[in-house]
Amino acid sequence: MVHVRASAIRARLDWVRTQRGPEHVEPIFAALDRHELAIRAAVTPNLWVPFDAYIALNIELDRRFGTGDLALCRVLGRYTAEVNLPTIYRIFYKIGTPTYILTKVAAVWTSHYDSGSASMRIIPGGCVVSVENFGTPHRCHCNAVLGWMEQTVIITGARLNDARESACRLRGAKACEFEILYDA
Template identity: 30%
Template sequence: MGALQVRASGVWARKQWIAEHHGEAGYDVLARELSPAGRLLLREPIDPKQWINYLLFIEVVIAMDRVFGAGDGTLAIELGRDSAHRNTSTVLKPFIRLGSVGWVLRRASKVWREHFSEGAFEVRFDEPARTAEGEIVDFPYPHIVHTYTVLGFAIGCVELSGASDVTGQVASCRSRGADRTLLRVRWA
């Protein structure tokens, strides 16, 4: 595969989000912020199962945050959350609701390599305290937008399990000079 790759399902979900929240005009505005490769990815039909370049994915999310968000990268949290909901089939959702938060987070960590060509996501949780901590490990190109995306995806997974009042935070990020990338999630 060569360069770090991500599954196109993340871009597919973001294209759906743009259509839902901003319509065709949203694509036009966003396209002006993208490289030719980014514009092509935005405009062409996409197979969610294909692999795309990680840096192209990051470019799209940064541009979306600049155009539709606050410009600080945090729109990626909502986009990751939305992606968890969109990319979970309606067939699987009832089964996920039957599982505990711990079961759902363990499953999410096991499918990491179905979405990213490198790295892993290790999860520790304390269900009685309703908290979990995840660490992105062995990922060669940490970026805060990627970290926010994974945090949002984790929040979405916990929501899919039926938990309410789910919140999360980036405790530390290698892209910000920390030794580790740690995410924390809480729920009611």
């Protein structure tokens, strides 16, 4: 079973509280059925939460507040990049380039997921981040990862020119690849 850190769950619940209102949190818990306890238990950011509970939460948020196409997961990924970045690291983001920050994606990946690996390669005008061997790929997760990368580039102060998923295991590719183009 694949796991994700509770910080991803907490960021999404924070998004609900701040963007939609705290009164919307309890109905979400109630709608999560068998995943409710795992989501409620995500009180400490470093706890591991089953990935399927994370997916159920994202799908429910998209159903309630999105358009049902999982595009809201990209917004949630951007929000997570913003709120889960400790103040001390903001300094490094401001003085580092997006390329430098995204070279650290492999270390960041293993601190947030217990499955798969991530790597980055430089291309003209940006980079490609590859996620390989992730146990349970899901469309909402790919959207969230893309949103996280977009916001990471923006936090560095660079201009984001484009961001897209250029390959996906769900479409038969060997790995999920995210192409991020920016001006540093």
